[in-house]
Amino acid sequence: MKRNNLSGKELSWLIRRHGIEMTHLSKGSHIASVLSVADIIGVLYAEIINVDPSNPKSEERDYFVLSKGHAGAAIYAALAEMGFFDRSILKTHYQDGSILSGHVSHKEVPGVDASTGSLGHGLSYAVGMALALKKQGRNNKVYVVLGDGECDEGAVWEAALMANEYCLKNIIAIIDRNQMQSLDFTENTAKLEPLADKWRAFNWNVINVNGHDHEALRLSLEKAQGSVAPTIIIADTIKGKGISFMELNILWHYRFPHPGQEYDQALQELKDQKPETVNDPYEVIGK
Amino acid sequence: MRTTFVDVLIKRASNNKNIHIVTGDLGFGVLQPFIDQLPSQYVNAGIAEQNMMSMAGGMASMGLIPVAYSIGNFPTMRCYEQIRNDVCYYNANVKIVCIGGGFTYGSLGMSHHATEDIAIMRALPNMHVFTPSDRIEAEFLVNKMFDIEKPVYLRLERDSEFNLHAKNCYFEIGVPAIMRFANAKEAILSYGNIASVALEISEKFSNESFNLDSYSMPCLKPINEEKMIAFLQKYDAIYTLEEHSIIGGLSSIISDIIAHNGLQTRLYSFAIQDHLCSDVGNQEYLRKVNNIDFPSVYRAIKGYRK
Numbered sequence: 001m002k003r004n005n006l007s008g009k010e011l012s013w014l015i016r017r018h019g020i021e022m023t024h025l026s027k028g029s030h031i032a033s034v035l036s037v038a039d040i041i042g043v044l045y046a047e048i049i050n051v052d053p054s055n056p057k058s059e060e061r062d063y064f065v066l067s068k069g070h071a072g073a074a075i076y077a078a079l080a081e082m083g084f085f086d087r088s089i090l091k092t093h094y095q096d097g098s099i100l101s102g103h104v105s106h107k108e109v110p111g112v113d114a115s116t117g118s119l120g121h122g123l124s125y126a127v128g129m130a131l132a133l134k135k136q137g138r139n140n141k142v143y144v145v146l147g148d149g150e151c152d153e154g155a156v157w158e159a160a161l162m163a164n165e166y167c168l169k170n171i172i173a174i175i176d177r178n179q180m181q182s183l184d185f186t187e188n189t190a191k192l193e194p195l196a197d198k199w200r201a202f203n204w205n206v207i208n209v210n211g212h213d214h215e216a217l218r219l220s221l222e223k224a225q226g227s228v229a230p231t232i233i234i235a236d237t238i239k240g241k242g243i244s245f246m247e248l249n250i251l252w253h254y255r256f257p258h259p260g261q262e263y264d265q266a267l268q269e270l271k272d273q274k275p276e277t278v279n280d281p282y283e284v285i286g287k
Numbered sequence: 288m289r290t291t292f293v294d295v296l297i298k299r300a301s302n303n304k305n306i307h308i309v310t311g312d313l314g315f316g317v318l319q320p321f322i323d324q325l326p327s328q329y330v331n332a333g334i335a336e337q338n339m340m341s342m343a344g345g346m347a348s349m350g351l352i353p354v355a356y357s358i359g360n361f362p363t364m365r366c367y368e369q370i371r372n373d374v375c376y377y378n379a380n381v382k383i384v385c386i387g388g389g390f391t392y393g394s395l396g397m398s399h400h401a402t403e404d405i406a407i408m409r410a411l412p413n414m415h416v417f418t419p420s421d422r423i424e425a426e427f428l429v430n431k432m433f434d435i436e437k438p439v440y441l442r443l444e445r446d447s448e449f450n451l452h453a454k455n456c457y458f459e460i461g462v463p464a465i466m467r468f469a470n471a472k473e474a475i476l477s478y479g480n481i482a483s484v485a486l487e488i489s490e491k492f493s494n495e496s497f498n499l500d501s502y503s504m505p506c507l508k509p510i511n512e513e514k515m516i517a518f519l520q521k522y523d524a525i526y527t528l529e530e531h532s533i534i535g536g537l538s539s540i541i542s543d544i545i546a547h548n549g550l551q552t553r554l555y556s557f558a559i560q561d562h563l564c565s566d567v568g569n570q571e572y573l574r575k576v577n578n579i580d581f582p583s584v585y586r587a588i589k590g591y592r593k
Contacts, residue, residue, distance in 0.1 A: 106377075107376075113348070114345075114348075115372065115376055115377075116372075117372075118368055118372055120337070121341050121368075121369060121372060121373055124337065124338040124340075124341030124342050124345070124369070124373075125341045125342070125344055125345040125348075125373055126345060127338065127341075127342050127345060128341065128342035128343060128344060128345020128346040128347075128348070128349075128353075129345040129346070129348060129349055130345075131330070131342065131345075131346060132345065132346045132348075132349030132350070132351045133349060135307075135327070135351070136349065136350075154337070155335075155337040155338055155341070155369075158333070158335035158337060158338035159338050159341075159342075161333065161335065161338075162332060162333065162335065162338055162342065165333070
């Protein structure tokens, strides 16, 4: 359900724009993960998830768990743009005294349901939420975004077993399949392929999609609504998507856009992609 | 204690549909009455403690009251980070129940000795640590556990063969509970099934006209520091006896309070020394090889008192 005036395209661009600014200011890590998941979060929040910024704890809302908590900047940016809190707070990300830690924390951040950062917790937490909702006879959905490297964690597969056991069709999980993890490509680390078959073998409803194609993302998320099994959407993405020199380069799992050429070029490339209908927030409110 | 736990659990869960038992595929026989009477409030999470604990956190976020149940180290160490991040950080209304504290499952081997659980669970912010010594304490603590809408760790063991407390004994969170009181100058403190050994020792000394008060500690966290200081000041010497590592348990609690407050009370600790026990034998035998059985502790205290 759409609660703001932004489209998925607009929100995704804003997530990338904030992500560059936030990691630049904070000298923080994980910009490439923010860029790879930006379209997924953008479509989810602008067009799919039922949330109400004026009533973040509404009983009717859908729930969201960013299990790959290191992409926290993406969810903070989305929530700010959705109106959960003032976007000027984004600039405090990582800073002393801020409410916005590097990895996602629910404490004092309106709109965040679950704190994450240690991989392999989020899907299990979501299974608990979904099981409770089912027992309570409520129809709310629980959305989870996992990293592909995160699927190395055994607890992910414990959760996969249990979601199937309890027929938790109210779980819609999305894997940000950017092929890269902390030190290397996933297929050079602990081969995940055939990933879709693995989830299929656990009796999940598996949907493959291009994770940067908004129309395809929207369709797959809508399709998942009617599933009789828990859904996993494997969204093929490019780590660092949108900034040419960050794409598919492991360095950008850690490096922040340094002042000068890196920051300037990243900004220029982003500006070239900006939807006409959206304003660059940093041109309005300054840095 | 197990039966007491299940009886009280059924009573509370019958009146509160939010209470759910979430077992890590353990509790054969023990949980059957619950399953029979309240099947819709029963979840078997399989042999997957990490998922079980995060799941319990998620259930609590929706207003349910999960009681995560397993044995030995499985509901604590195996999923420690899940407890820290997904339960304690939220101050979630999750109960963690361990059957088989200490050497309860002695003969099963080292993997089944829960002898560092108090140390690690005490270290978790927001966590309560309940350690009943007999059925009366168990009944009090299981009820208390549901009255407190916060994380609680409940360490259950075998029942003692006899009641350690008078029926009308007064229990309070974080202070010692009287087992035997004769206004002595020294006291022995214990928790869990081995508190029965502490009581026997104090009775033996009283027959030798050498008084030793004895107390159990039903709750090791939170500690009522103010009352504990007053308690310790009454005594010249305190003996702690526990079926747990010397690191991080009751001995550490008491020595912290003595040191932080400059108390003059002498402390003697009986606990498992810093090792993993590879000896094979039942609870009684393993107490003996670890010098925390009746004769060892009795002899040692007698030696200190000379």
